Amino acid sequence: MAERTSEVVVIGGGLIGLAIAWRLAADGIQVTVCDPTPGSRTSAVAAGMLAPVTEVEYGEDELLALNLASVAAWPDFAAELESLTGQSAGLNRTGTLSVAYDVDDAAALRRLADYQRRLGLDVEELSGREARKREPLLAAGVSGGVWVPGDHSVDNRQAVSALLRATELTGVQLERQQVARVLTAGTTAVGVELEDGSTIRSSQIVAATGPWSAQLKGIPEELRPPVRPVKGEVLRLRVPEAYRPALHHTVRATTRGFSVYLVPRPGGELVVGATTSELGYDTRVLAGGVFSLLRDARMVLPITDELELVETVAGLRPATPDNAPILGPSGLDGLLWATGHYRNGVLLTPVTASLIAETVQTGTVPDLAAPFLVSRFATGEVMPKVAR
Amino acid sequence: MAERTSEVVVIGGGLIGLAIAWRLAADGIQVTVCDPTPGSRTSAVAAGMLAPVTEVEYGEDELLALNLASVAAWPDFAAELESLTGQSAGLNRTGTLSVAYDVDDAAALRRLADYQRRLGLDVEELSGREARKREPLLAAGVSGGVWVPGDHSVDNRQAVSALLRATELTGVQLERQQVARVLTAGTTAVGVELEDGSTIRSSQIVAATGPWSAQLKGIPEELRPPVRPVKGEVLRLRVPEAYRPALHHTVRATTRGFSVYLVPRPGGELVVGATTSELGYDTRVLAGGVFSLLRDARMVLPITDELELVETVAGLRPATPDNAPILGPSGLDGLLWATGHYRNGVLLTPVTASLIAETVQTGTVPDLAAPFLVSRFATGEVMPKVAR
Numbered sequence: 001m002a003e004r005t006s007e008v009v010v011i012g013g014g015l016i017g018l019a020i021a022w023r024l025a026a027d028g029i030q031v032t033v034c035d036p037t038p039g040s041r042t043s044a045v046a047a048g049m050l051a052p053v054t055e056v057e058y059g060e061d062e063l064l065a066l067n068l069a070s071v072a073a074w075p076d077f078a079a080e081l082e083s084l085t086g087q088s089a090g091l092n093r094t095g096t097l098s099v100a101y102d103v104d105d106a107a108a109l110r111r112l113a114d115y116q117r118r119l120g121l122d123v124e125e126l127s128g129r130e131a132r133k134r135e136p137l138l139a140a141g142v143s144g145g146v147w148v149p150g151d152h153s154v155d156n157r158q159a160v161s162a163l164l165r166a167t168e169l170t171g172v173q174l175e176r177q178q179v180a181r182v183l184t185a186g187t188t189a190v191g192v193e194l195e196d197g198s199t200i201r202s203s204q205i206v207a208a209t210g211p212w213s214a215q216l217k218g219i220p221e222e223l224r225p226p227v228r229p230v231k232g233e234v235l236r237l238r239v240p241e242a243y244r245p246a247l248h249h250t251v252r253a254t255t256r257g258f259s260v261y262l263v264p265r266p267g268g269e270l271v272v273g274a275t276t277s278e279l280g281y282d283t284r285v286l287a288g289g290v291f292s293l294l295r296d297a298r299m300v301l302p303i304t305d306e307l308e309l310v311e312t313v314a315g316l317r318p319a320t321p322d323n324a325p326i327l328g329p330s331g332l333d334g335l336l337w338a339t340g341h342y343r344n345g346v347l348l349t350p351v352t353a354s355l356i357a358e359t360v361q362t363g364t365v366p367d368l369a370a371p372f373l374v375s376r377f378a379t380g381e382v383m384p385k386v387a388r
Numbered sequence: 389m390a391e392r393t394s395e396v397v398v399i400g401g402g403l404i405g406l407a408i409a410w411r412l413a414a415d416g417i418q419v420t421v422c423d424p425t426p427g428s429r430t431s432a433v434a435a436g437m438l439a440p441v442t443e444v445e446y447g448e449d450e451l452l453a454l455n456l457a458s459v460a461a462w463p464d465f466a467a468e469l470e471s472l473t474g475q476s477a478g479l480n481r482t483g484t485l486s487v488a489y490d491v492d493d494a495a496a497l498r499r500l501a502d503y504q505r506r507l508g509l510d511v512e513e514l515s516g517r518e519a520r521k522r523e524p525l526l527a528a529g530v531s532g533g534v535w536v537p538g539d540h541s542v543d544n545r546q547a548v549s550a551l552l553r554a555t556e557l558t559g560v561q562l563e564r565q566q567v568a569r570v571l572t573a574g575t576t577a578v579g580v581e582l583e584d585g586s587t588i589r590s591s592q593i594v595a596a597t598g599p600w601s602a603q604l605k606g607i608p609e610e611l612r613p614p615v616r617p618v619k620g621e622v623l624r625l626r627v628p629e630a631y632r633p634a635l636h637h638t639v640r641a642t643t644r645g646f647s648v649y650l651v652p653r654p655g656g657e658l659v660v661g662a663t664t665s666e667l668g669y670d671t672r673v674l675a676g677g678v679f680s681l682l683r684d685a686r687m688v689l690p691i692t693d694e695l696e697l698v699e700t701v702a703g704l705r706p707a708t709p710d711n712a713p714i715l716g717p718s719g720l721d722g723l724l725w726a727t728g729h730y731r732n733g734v735l736l737t738p739v740t741a742s743l744i745a746e747t748v749q750t751g752t753v754p755d756l757a758a759p760f761l762v763s764r765f766a767t768g769e770v771m772p773k774v775a776r
């Protein structure tokens with residue numbers, strides 16, 4: 001079988017893998033990305049919210065810092081991508097309006113706003129009337145809101161398309177095959193074997209394998225990352241010309257305890273997401289998932305009923321035990337992880353690309369990435385002590 | 389431009405048009421069917437219920453007689469089609485269970501059952517418990533039911549496929565083009581012009597043009613049939629192996645005044661229908677339509693939530709002012725209507741094919757078809773007096 005070499009091999013051509021490859025190739029490094037269908041799975045299903053503030057969770061301060069760094073990095077990242085490719089990177093700087101349906105929802109939203117303010121985040125509490133002033137088509141029942149000017153969104157499919165073009169223009173080799181296994185010599189990763197049996201030798205391998213990370217073959221059992229798939233269903237609606245724009249901003253809503261978000265795109269698309277189910281690698285779109293999204297969306301935006309349902313789709317989020325990504329050394333020399341981004345893959349694309357590119361080139365882990373080493377999940381002697 | 393001839397031209401290759409063409413060709417008549425995409429519109433969207441009893445409406449006795457004749461004709465029609473083609477015609481003789489959700493729904497169902505019994509139809513009233521005995525997955529809240537052993541269903545897509553094959557085997561010419569206009573000489577139809585400008589001369593034309601009947605060009609304004617499109621959305625769900633069969637019979641339900649039906653297919657498909665909207669020729673699937681179908685289906689069959697949503701689709705029913713079809717002479721010599729079947733196209737396919745084939749061959753309208761002449765809609769002198 002043929003044997004090739006590449007300075008860096010990136011396993012997985014989702015947004016994360018493509019962005020890392022582009023960053024490295026732009027620095028003159030020879031990169032090969034292996035993916036049978038790049039950008040077609042998790043990265044194609046996402047709604048693309050850049051929501052470090054609205055999605056902040058109590059007690060996840062280090063993740064918040066990473067998320068804020070990445071939302072701040074998006075405008076330059078998008079501009080560079082657009083100037084290279086001539087394509088839109090899909091960034092929509094619309095701000096986000098969180099709204100509450102009933103009084104319990106409003107109380108929960110206020111508590112979160114208090115927390116967000118204590119963290120120094122830019123949020124503004126609104127009455128129901130003020131919320132409807134920003135978004136006139138919201139239901140009369142909306143009882144309150146929080147305006148978050150810094151949370152935006154990205155059309156993830158445009159971003160995939162621009163990144164594919166950017167990797168092409170910077171000379172990244174795209175190998176449209178599944179990686180069958182990582183090849184090792186002792187405790188060092190030395191390349192990958194593809195599904196056709198051919199191999200690519202490489203001294204630097206980046207696994208951007210998302211929900212399939214724990215399944216990557218050739219990694220010793222004890223070094224497998226604790227990444228599991230969490231299914232999410234998403235709807236894509238089309239707003240007729242006469243009603244555009246149905247929404248001006250991303251709207252997150254809590255309706256009787258249920259969460260739903262509505263992300264408008266400039267062309268009239270409205271993305272509604274997302275369910276959360278622990279069903280392994282099942283990507284069937286279930287009737288109950290579609291029902292709950294429509295139920296919640298029409299409760300806050302009644303005109304939802306009049307919009308065309310263009311697409312129903314399900315994808316898999318790469319989840320970790322602490323909801324934060326896994327970045328950097330794997331315990332096998334020559335293999336880095338860039339995975340576990342859970343709900344924040346689109347958001348974390350720019351910062352992940354920078355951090356991993358820096359780690360590849362310097363051999364050291366930048367401070368911002370340090371809290372996200374896989375070794376944080378080590379129990380006893382099984383997980384490796386990773387050099388920093 | 390080329391000029392061809394055909395003893396009979398059928399405009400429209402839906403179930404009705406294909407069945408008429410097959411019947412005529414089987415009798416040795418040379419037939420051409422014109423349709424750019426046969427079987428792909430209304431006939432592909434339908435759920436395929438054969439429901440003369442469960443869908444009976446107060447005061448539609450002549451339509452009931454026609455419907456009963458056609459449900460009685462389906463077994464032989466299917467058997468003949470299957471023996472000719474070696475394909476299934478899609479007939480599923482499962483019977484139908486009508487169920488009611490709340491007490492108001494149950495009262496309405498009982499009133500209808502009384503009416504059905506007075507008409508001599510075979511119906512059996514059931515308690516909620518008896519209904520659940522027939523269909524164990526029905527919701528505990530189902531408060532009553534009516535068992536209708538003679539109402540069945542047809543997999544309309546299988547029927548289309550078998551009829552396409554049958555027309556092929558009997559030498560029907562399929563012209564995959566839109567008819568641009570009917571050609572006339574005085575008050576006689578003499579052929580059709582196709583969209584490429586070519587013509588087919590024929591002394592017998594059958595317009596099986598469904599929701600597009602009033603748009604058929606070349607027909608004098610005053611002879612246009614009062615057929616309008618009524619949009620319906622339909623869902624196709626997939627029952628996982630472990631839950632099959634989720635239903636043994638067609639289930640019709642009234643849930644808080646809303647109607648929904650669930651039609652199981654042997655392969656695990658479950659068809660849920662149908663919305664009713666007067667939106668012209670709009671065939672967008674609207675979020676509100678999908679929502680209402682899911683809401684009602686899961687209320688009577690809670691396991692709906694766990695089924696895969698495979699397809700959402702909208703089609704157009706050819707509706708008439710009295711909900712009955714338009715069969716036979718059009719007022720133009722040489723042009724017959726076979727249209728306006730509204731919600732009963734699949735059901736009425738066998739009887740329509742027989743009646744129209746007989747009219748073509750004998751020049752007279754059979755008694756069963758007599759109530760369904762277009763002339764019943766005549767106002768003053770505008771509508772023609774049609775010879776019988």
